[in-house]
Amino acid sequence: MARTQDVWGAEGISGRVKFLPLAWAGMPKTSFRKNSDSPPKPETLLIVLNAQGQLTQVQTLAFHEPPxxxxxxxxxxxxxxxxxEDISFRAKIQGISGATLSSRSAIDSVRKVLAVYQINVLEKQ
Structure with a gap:
């Protein structure tokens, strides 16, 4: 876990990541279901990466805050x-006015999934 935190650049972010390999229209993709315990109410995201580990899709599966x-x-x-390294408010991501906790949680989830994939898949190839 410490190696993953070094790569994604955060400490103390809670939540579980479930790895779900899949094939979509003949192209290998990797899907992660990420449960987050922050913002104040939990959310579940489906985060899809291509075979090169690039983010290609994010779907909200459960969101228990106001819409x-x-x-x-x-x-x-x-x-x-x-x-x-470019997925942060300090780099290339614009925030959502009035939804700082939700957008920060989503960014943290995506960063964590990218780090897990980088360490456990790309670095082992």
């Missing part, structure tokens, strides 16, 4: 195909 705090597909799209 106006839920990140949109358009917001998630700004993270697609970016390297891990």
């Amino acid at each position: 106006e705090y839920q990140p949109s597909q358009r917001w998630y799209a700004q993270m697609f195909n970016l390297p891990l």
